[in-house]
Amino acid sequence: xxxxxxxxxxxxxxxxxxxxxxxxxxxxxxxxxxxxxxxxxxxxxxxxxxxxxxxxxxxxxxxxxxxxxxxxxxxxxxxxxxxxxxxxxxxxxxxxxxxxxxxxxxxxxxxxxxxxxxxxxxxxxxxxxxxxxxxxxxxxxxxxxxxxxxxxxxxxxxxxxxxxxxxxxxxxxxxxxxxxxxxxxxxx
Amino acid sequence: xxxxxxxxxxxxxxxxxxxxxxxxxxxxxxxxxxxxxxxxxxxxxxxxxx
Numbered sequence: 001x002x003x004x005x006x007x008x009x010x011x012x013x014x015x016x017x018x019x020x021x022x023x024x025x026x027x028x029x030x031x032x033x034x035x036x037x038x039x040x041x042x043x044x045x046x047x048x049x050x051x052x053x054x055x056x057x058x059x060x061x062x063x064x065x066x067x068x069x070x071x072x073x074x075x076x077x078x079x080x081x082x083x084x085x086x087x088x089x090x091x092x093x094x095x096x097x098x099x100x101x102x103x104x105x106x107x108x109x110x111x112x113x114x115x116x117x118x119x120x121x122x123x124x125x126x127x128x129x130x131x132x133x134x135x136x137x138x139x140x141x142x143x144x145x146x147x148x149x150x151x152x153x154x155x156x157x158x159x160x161x162x163x164x165x166x167x168x169x170x171x172x173x174x175x176x177x178x179x180x181x182x183x184x185x186x187x188x
Numbered sequence: 189x190x191x192x193x194x195x196x197x198x199x200x201x202x203x204x205x206x207x208x209x210x211x212x213x214x215x216x217x218x219x220x221x222x223x224x225x226x227x228x229x230x231x232x233x234x235x236x237x238x
Contacts, residue, residue: 187192
């Protein structure tokens with residue numbers, strides 16, 4: 001995805017026509033949808049909700065692009081929108097008092113996260129691994145969860161994570177060190 | 189520790205897969221939305237020129 005600004009400084013936003021905007025968004029979809037989906041599914045524990053949030057992330061980004069606002073770096077922008085949608089999702093679930101139901105659904109639906117294997121034993125192992133990943137993430141304090149997923153699973157540099165979470169790269173590095181120490185308790 | 193993190197990453201990437209079917213389904217919806225918005229923008233543009 002090339003560097004892109006919807007409204008370049010000193011220039012007119014009409015420099016970028018709607019077809020270019022469309023191409024820009026679709027390129028970003030090809031490039032980053034998989035990463036964003038994985039981040040979503042780890043956070044919301046449901047294939048259906050993860051898909052919904054991913055879709056909404058791109059719809060919202062499209063709306064933003066159409067309004068000729070500036071996007072300097074598309075990946076952190078997408079993750080930031082996605083992160084906010086996940087927060088909204090949990091807020092909605094909490095107000096409807098459905099959070100438990102959501103987690104139960106996730107456990108039931110988790111069998112959908114199977115693709116090639118028909119071997120029941122393998123399937124059970126897969127379930128166990130998925131459960132363990134969730135346990136590792138849940139073991140961390142909430143403020144470290146996003147950071148660990150983004151850094152150690154998605155391999156996003158601290159500078160970019162800082163953009164997503166509205167903080168400094170220094171703060172992210174410090175939190176990563178603390179999260180590592182915490183994870184050490186699990187790994188030993 | 190590094191091994192632990194490597195295993196976590198590998199396990200997550202192996203088990204949380206965004207399948208081609210899912211990707212195509214959402215791309216289709218996205219394309220529909222984009223097409224709709226582009227068409228309405230064109231209509232707006234033509235009517236403003238008139």
